[in-house]
Amino acid sequence: MGYADPKLRYSLRFRKSEDKDGAEVWNLIKRAGVLDLNSSYSYLMLCKFFSETCVIAEENDRIVGFVSAFIPPESQDTVFVWQVAVDASQRGKGLGKTLLKELLNRNACDDVRFLEATVSPSNVPSQSLFKSVAKDLDTQCQVFECFPENLFPDEQHESEWTYRIGPF
Template sequence: MGQLTTRSDDHPSPRGTTRSTAESSDLEIITPVHRDGAQMWRVARDSGTLDLNTSYAYLLLARDFAQTSRIAMLDGEVAGFVVGYLRPTDPGCLFIWQIAVDESARGRRVAARMLDDLLTGLPGVRTLETTITEDNAASQRLFASFAERHDAQHRIEPLFEESDFPDTGHDAELLHVIEGLTPGS
Protein backbone atom coordinates (compact mmCIF):
# COMPACT_ATOMS: atom_id res chain seq x y z
CA MET A 1 0.00 0.00 0.00
CA GLY A 2 1.40 3.38 -1.00
CA GLN A 3 1.49 6.42 1.24
CA LEU A 4 -0.10 9.72 0.36
CA THR A 5 1.99 12.42 1.95
CA THR A 6 2.28 16.15 1.72
CA ARG A 7 4.45 17.41 -1.10
CA SER A 8 6.29 20.16 0.78
CA ASP A 9 5.91 22.85 3.40
CA ASP A 10 3.79 24.67 0.82
CA HIS A 11 1.18 21.93 1.14
CA PRO A 12 0.70 20.99 4.78
CA SER A 13 -1.89 18.33 5.44
CA PRO A 14 -5.07 19.96 6.72
CA ARG A 15 -5.11 17.46 9.57
CA GLY A 16 -1.35 17.15 10.01
CA THR A 17 -1.29 13.47 9.04
CA THR A 18 -0.43 11.38 6.04
CA ARG A 19 -3.12 9.56 4.13
CA SER A 20 -2.72 6.20 2.50
CA THR A 21 -4.58 4.44 -0.25
CA ALA A 22 -4.54 1.02 -1.81
CA GLU A 23 -5.79 2.46 -5.10
CA SER A 24 -2.75 4.40 -6.24
CA SER A 25 0.59 5.05 -4.62
CA ASP A 26 1.47 7.96 -6.92
CA LEU A 27 -1.60 10.10 -6.31
CA GLU A 28 -2.06 12.45 -3.38
CA ILE A 29 -5.06 14.53 -2.38
CA ILE A 30 -4.03 17.78 -0.68
CA THR A 31 -5.18 21.28 0.16
CA PRO A 32 -4.20 23.77 -2.55
CA VAL A 33 -2.08 26.88 -2.15
CA HIS A 34 -2.39 29.91 -4.40
CA ARG A 35 0.36 28.77 -6.79
CA ASP A 36 -1.74 25.70 -7.63
CA GLY A 37 -4.38 27.98 -9.16
CA ALA A 38 -2.52 28.15 -12.48
CA GLN A 39 -2.60 24.37 -12.87
CA MET A 40 -6.23 24.26 -11.70
CA TRP A 41 -7.03 26.73 -14.50
CA ARG A 42 -5.22 24.44 -16.98
CA VAL A 43 -7.25 21.40 -15.86
CA ALA A 44 -10.49 23.40 -16.14
CA ARG A 45 -9.51 24.70 -19.59
CA ASP A 46 -8.50 21.27 -20.85
CA SER A 47 -11.71 19.66 -19.56
CA GLY A 48 -13.59 21.24 -22.43
CA THR A 49 -16.81 21.14 -20.40
CA LEU A 50 -16.40 23.47 -17.40
CA ASP A 51 -17.23 27.13 -17.45
CA LEU A 52 -13.70 28.49 -17.60
CA ASN A 53 -13.01 31.40 -15.27
CA THR A 54 -9.99 33.69 -15.55
CA SER A 55 -6.65 32.37 -14.33
CA TYR A 56 -6.79 35.11 -11.70
CA ALA A 57 -9.98 33.58 -10.30
CA TYR A 58 -8.30 30.17 -9.86
CA LEU A 59 -5.36 31.78 -8.05
CA LEU A 60 -7.81 33.45 -5.66
CA LEU A 61 -9.87 30.28 -5.24
CA ALA A 62 -6.76 28.27 -4.36
CA ARG A 63 -5.82 30.90 -1.79
CA ASP A 64 -9.14 32.01 -0.29
CA PHE A 65 -11.10 28.76 -0.50
CA ALA A 66 -8.23 26.34 0.17
CA GLN A 67 -9.86 24.77 3.24
CA THR A 68 -12.98 23.92 1.22
CA SER A 69 -11.05 22.72 -1.83
CA ARG A 70 -8.70 19.88 -2.73
CA ILE A 71 -6.29 19.09 -5.53
CA ALA A 72 -5.11 15.71 -6.73
CA MET A 73 -1.38 15.58 -7.43
CA LEU A 74 0.02 13.05 -9.89
CA ASP A 75 3.70 13.06 -10.78
CA GLY A 76 4.11 16.56 -9.32
CA GLU A 77 1.28 18.07 -11.37
CA VAL A 78 -2.29 18.99 -10.51
CA ALA A 79 -4.37 16.23 -12.06
CA GLY A 80 -7.70 17.28 -10.60
CA PHE A 81 -9.38 19.74 -8.31
CA VAL A 82 -12.56 20.38 -6.42
CA VAL A 83 -13.50 23.91 -5.37
CA GLY A 84 -16.23 24.55 -2.86
CA TYR A 85 -17.33 26.98 -0.20
CA LEU A 86 -19.42 26.95 2.96
CA ARG A 87 -22.69 28.73 2.27
CA PRO A 88 -22.74 32.01 4.23
CA THR A 89 -26.36 31.47 5.29
CA ASP A 90 -25.73 27.84 6.28
CA PRO A 91 -22.13 27.02 7.31
CA GLY A 92 -23.10 23.35 7.66
CA CYS A 93 -23.67 23.26 3.89
CA LEU A 94 -20.76 22.83 1.49
CA PHE A 95 -21.46 24.02 -2.04
CA ILE A 96 -19.25 22.36 -4.67
CA TRP A 97 -18.66 24.92 -7.38
CA GLN A 98 -16.35 23.05 -9.75
CA ILE A 99 -14.76 19.65 -9.95
CA ALA A 100 -12.47 18.44 -12.72
CA VAL A 101 -10.05 15.61 -13.40
CA ASP A 102 -7.35 15.76 -16.05
CA GLU A 103 -7.58 13.12 -18.76
CA SER A 104 -4.29 11.59 -17.52
CA ALA A 105 -5.90 10.69 -14.17
CA ARG A 106 -9.32 9.47 -15.24
CA GLY A 107 -10.39 5.98 -14.19
CA ARG A 108 -8.74 6.24 -10.74
CA ARG A 109 -11.80 7.51 -8.81
CA VAL A 110 -9.96 10.83 -8.37
CA ALA A 111 -13.11 12.97 -8.16
CA ALA A 112 -14.70 10.65 -5.59
CA ARG A 113 -11.52 10.56 -3.55
CA MET A 114 -11.22 14.37 -3.54
CA LEU A 115 -14.84 14.73 -2.38
CA ASP A 116 -14.37 12.13 0.37
CA ASP A 117 -11.16 13.78 1.58
CA LEU A 118 -12.84 17.18 1.58
CA LEU A 119 -15.76 15.89 3.65
CA THR A 120 -13.38 14.28 6.14
CA GLY A 121 -11.61 17.62 6.57
CA LEU A 122 -14.86 19.49 7.24
CA PRO A 123 -16.55 17.69 10.14
CA GLY A 124 -19.24 20.40 10.54
CA VAL A 125 -20.67 19.76 7.06
CA ARG A 126 -24.04 17.98 7.12
CA THR A 127 -25.23 18.95 3.63
CA LEU A 128 -23.49 19.08 0.26
CA GLU A 129 -24.91 20.97 -2.70
CA THR A 130 -23.87 21.32 -6.32
CA THR A 131 -25.47 22.18 -9.63
CA ILE A 132 -25.28 19.92 -12.65
CA THR A 133 -26.68 20.30 -16.16
CA GLU A 134 -29.13 17.66 -17.26
CA ASP A 135 -26.76 16.27 -19.91
CA ASN A 136 -23.79 15.76 -17.54
CA ALA A 137 -24.25 12.07 -16.75
CA ALA A 138 -20.74 11.64 -15.31
CA SER A 139 -21.27 14.31 -12.64
CA GLN A 140 -24.74 12.98 -11.86
CA ARG A 141 -23.23 9.51 -11.25
CA LEU A 142 -20.41 10.99 -9.14
CA PHE A 143 -22.75 12.78 -6.74
CA ALA A 144 -25.30 9.94 -6.62
CA SER A 145 -22.52 7.51 -5.68
CA PHE A 146 -21.20 10.00 -3.11
CA ALA A 147 -24.63 10.10 -1.45
CA GLU A 148 -24.88 6.32 -1.51
CA ARG A 149 -21.35 5.86 -0.12
CA HIS A 150 -22.16 8.21 2.77
CA ASP A 151 -25.66 6.79 3.36
CA ALA A 152 -27.18 10.23 2.76
CA GLN A 153 -30.37 11.42 1.11
CA HIS A 154 -30.04 12.86 -2.40
CA ARG A 155 -32.64 15.05 -4.05
CA ILE A 156 -32.61 17.07 -7.26
CA GLU A 157 -34.57 20.25 -7.90
CA PRO A 158 -34.51 23.14 -10.39
CA LEU A 159 -32.29 26.11 -9.53
CA PHE A 160 -31.08 28.14 -12.53
CA GLU A 161 -33.02 28.13 -15.79
CA GLU A 162 -31.39 28.83 -19.17
CA SER A 163 -33.05 32.26 -19.19
CA ASP A 164 -31.30 33.16 -15.90
CA PHE A 165 -27.92 33.29 -17.64
CA PRO A 166 -27.01 36.48 -19.50
CA ASP A 167 -24.76 34.59 -21.93
CA THR A 168 -26.37 32.42 -24.56
CA GLY A 169 -25.91 28.71 -24.78
CA HIS A 170 -25.79 27.97 -21.05
CA ASP A 171 -27.97 25.03 -20.07
CA ALA A 172 -30.18 25.04 -17.00
CA GLU A 173 -28.45 23.96 -13.77
CA LEU A 174 -30.22 21.48 -11.49
CA LEU A 175 -29.50 21.68 -7.77
CA HIS A 176 -28.34 18.40 -6.22
CA VAL A 177 -28.78 18.37 -2.44
CA ILE A 178 -27.13 15.61 -0.38
CA GLU A 179 -28.33 15.71 3.22
CA GLY A 180 -27.68 13.72 6.37
CA LEU A 181 -23.88 13.61 6.15
CA THR A 182 -22.22 12.60 9.38
CA PRO A 183 -18.78 13.59 10.71
CA GLY A 184 -16.02 11.29 9.56
CA SER A 185 -18.24 9.46 7.10
Protein backbone atom coordinates (compact mmCIF):
# COMPACT_ATOMS: atom_id res chain seq x y z
CA MET A 1 0.00 0.00 0.00
CA GLY A 2 2.98 2.36 0.46
CA TYR A 3 1.55 4.68 3.14
CA ALA A 4 4.55 5.50 5.30
CA ASP A 5 5.84 9.04 5.48
CA PRO A 6 9.23 9.02 3.72
CA LYS A 7 10.64 11.68 6.10
CA LEU A 8 10.28 9.29 9.04
CA ARG A 9 11.89 6.38 7.20
CA TYR A 10 15.31 8.05 7.21
CA SER A 11 15.64 8.05 10.97
CA LEU A 12 13.29 5.27 12.06
CA ARG A 13 13.17 1.53 11.56
CA PHE A 14 9.82 -0.30 11.58
CA ARG A 15 9.59 -3.99 12.45
CA LYS A 16 7.50 -6.74 13.99
CA SER A 17 7.51 -7.04 17.74
CA GLU A 18 9.34 -9.78 19.65
CA ASP A 19 8.78 -11.03 23.17
CA LYS A 20 11.98 -9.32 24.32
CA ASP A 21 10.35 -5.95 23.42
CA GLY A 22 7.60 -6.30 26.04
CA ALA A 23 9.44 -4.59 28.90
CA GLU A 24 10.55 -1.63 26.79
CA VAL A 25 7.04 -1.28 25.33
CA TRP A 26 5.60 -1.30 28.87
CA ASN A 27 8.02 1.52 29.78
CA LEU A 28 7.06 3.47 26.63
CA ILE A 29 3.36 3.23 27.60
CA LYS A 30 4.20 4.25 31.15
CA ARG A 31 6.24 7.28 29.98
CA ALA A 32 3.49 8.34 27.59
CA GLY A 33 1.26 8.90 30.61
CA VAL A 34 -1.96 9.14 28.60
CA LEU A 35 -2.72 5.48 27.83
CA ASP A 36 -4.08 2.78 30.10
CA LEU A 37 -1.01 1.02 31.49
CA ASN A 38 -1.69 -2.69 31.40
CA SER A 39 0.40 -5.35 33.13
CA SER A 40 3.92 -5.93 31.87
CA TYR A 41 2.83 -9.51 31.18
CA SER A 42 0.19 -8.29 28.72
CA TYR A 43 2.85 -6.45 26.69
CA LEU A 44 5.07 -9.55 26.68
CA MET A 45 2.13 -11.57 25.32
CA LEU A 46 1.22 -8.95 22.72
CA CYS A 47 4.78 -8.72 21.47
CA LYS A 48 5.18 -12.49 21.25
CA PHE A 49 1.78 -13.81 20.16
CA PHE A 50 0.58 -10.87 18.03
CA SER A 51 3.87 -9.92 16.37
CA GLU A 52 2.29 -9.99 12.90
CA THR A 53 -0.03 -7.14 13.91
CA CYS A 54 2.13 -5.23 16.40
CA VAL A 55 4.49 -2.61 14.99
CA ILE A 56 7.66 -1.33 16.64
CA ALA A 57 9.32 1.94 15.60
CA GLU A 58 12.95 2.26 16.62
CA GLU A 59 15.42 5.10 16.55
CA ASN A 60 19.03 4.20 17.33
CA ASP A 61 17.89 0.80 18.69
CA ARG A 62 15.45 2.48 21.11
CA ILE A 63 11.70 1.86 20.86
CA VAL A 64 9.99 5.20 20.20
CA GLY A 65 6.65 3.97 18.87
CA PHE A 66 4.37 0.98 19.20
CA VAL A 67 1.04 -0.18 17.85
CA SER A 68 -0.67 -3.18 19.38
CA ALA A 69 -3.35 -4.73 17.24
CA PHE A 70 -5.01 -8.02 16.39
CA ILE A 71 -7.44 -9.50 13.90
CA PRO A 72 -10.50 -10.73 15.82
CA PRO A 73 -11.35 -14.37 14.96
CA GLU A 74 -14.98 -13.44 14.24
CA SER A 75 -14.05 -10.47 11.99
CA GLN A 76 -11.22 -11.54 9.70
CA ASP A 77 -11.68 -8.41 7.56
CA THR A 78 -10.96 -6.10 10.52
CA VAL A 79 -7.81 -5.22 12.40
CA PHE A 80 -8.48 -3.92 15.90
CA VAL A 81 -5.94 -1.43 17.26
CA TRP A 82 -5.60 -1.63 21.00
CA GLN A 83 -2.99 1.07 21.63
CA VAL A 84 -0.87 3.55 19.70
CA ALA A 85 2.07 4.83 21.72
CA VAL A 86 4.53 7.51 20.60
CA ASP A 87 7.52 8.66 22.64
CA ALA A 88 7.54 12.36 23.54
CA SER A 89 10.63 12.82 21.33
CA GLN A 90 8.58 11.83 18.26
CA ARG A 91 5.27 13.60 18.89
CA GLY A 92 3.99 15.94 16.22
CA LYS A 93 5.92 14.18 13.44
CA GLY A 94 3.15 11.90 12.18
CA LEU A 95 4.58 8.74 13.72
CA GLY A 96 1.22 7.49 15.02
CA LYS A 97 -0.26 7.65 11.52
CA THR A 98 2.82 6.06 10.00
CA LEU A 99 2.66 3.18 12.50
CA LEU A 100 -0.97 2.52 11.54
CA LYS A 101 -0.13 2.59 7.84
CA GLU A 102 2.80 0.22 8.46
CA LEU A 103 0.33 -2.12 10.15
CA LEU A 104 -2.03 -2.00 7.16
CA ASN A 105 0.90 -2.81 4.85
CA ARG A 106 1.62 -6.09 6.66
CA ASN A 107 0.89 -9.39 4.93
CA ALA A 108 -1.29 -10.29 7.93
CA CYS A 109 -3.63 -7.46 6.87
CA ASP A 110 -3.96 -8.50 3.21
CA ASP A 111 -7.64 -9.39 3.72
CA VAL A 112 -8.38 -6.49 6.06
CA ARG A 113 -10.94 -3.96 4.84
CA PHE A 114 -11.55 -2.14 8.15
CA LEU A 115 -9.47 -0.72 10.98
CA GLU A 116 -11.16 -0.32 14.37
CA ALA A 117 -10.10 1.19 17.66
CA THR A 118 -11.84 2.41 20.76
CA VAL A 119 -11.26 5.95 21.97
CA SER A 120 -12.56 7.79 25.03
CA PRO A 121 -14.48 11.04 24.46
CA SER A 122 -11.73 13.16 26.05
CA ASN A 123 -8.91 11.68 23.92
CA VAL A 124 -9.00 14.29 21.17
CA PRO A 125 -5.52 13.46 19.77
CA SER A 126 -6.55 9.83 19.11
CA GLN A 127 -9.84 10.93 17.59
CA SER A 128 -7.93 13.23 15.25
CA LEU A 129 -5.45 10.48 14.39
CA PHE A 130 -8.10 7.99 13.30
CA LYS A 131 -10.09 10.61 11.36
CA SER A 132 -6.89 11.67 9.60
CA VAL A 133 -6.06 8.08 8.64
CA ALA A 134 -9.57 7.69 7.18
CA LYS A 135 -9.08 10.89 5.19
CA ASP A 136 -5.69 9.71 3.86
CA LEU A 137 -7.25 6.40 2.83
CA ASP A 138 -10.17 8.24 1.22
CA THR A 139 -12.73 6.27 3.21
CA GLN A 140 -15.25 6.66 5.99
CA CYS A 141 -14.75 6.87 9.73
CA GLN A 142 -17.85 5.77 11.61
CA VAL A 143 -18.08 6.42 15.34
CA PHE A 144 -20.36 4.57 17.75
CA GLU A 145 -20.39 3.59 21.42
CA CYS A 146 -18.62 0.34 22.25
CA PHE A 147 -18.28 0.19 26.04
CA PRO A 148 -20.46 2.53 28.14
CA GLU A 149 -18.77 3.88 31.24
CA ASN A 150 -21.05 1.85 33.56
CA LEU A 151 -19.34 -1.37 32.37
CA PHE A 152 -15.98 -0.29 33.83
CA PRO A 153 -15.30 -1.27 37.45
CA ASP A 154 -13.28 1.90 38.09
CA GLU A 155 -15.51 4.93 38.51
CA GLN A 156 -13.28 7.37 36.66
CA HIS A 157 -13.10 5.43 33.37
CA GLU A 158 -14.94 7.11 30.51
CA SER A 159 -16.97 5.25 27.94
CA GLU A 160 -15.07 3.97 24.90
CA TRP A 161 -16.27 4.77 21.39
CA THR A 162 -15.43 2.64 18.36
CA TYR A 163 -13.77 4.40 15.44
CA ARG A 164 -14.31 2.20 12.39
CA ILE A 165 -12.31 3.15 9.29
CA GLY A 166 -13.13 1.63 5.93
CA PRO A 167 -13.81 -0.06 3.72
CA PHE A 168 -10.47 0.16 1.94
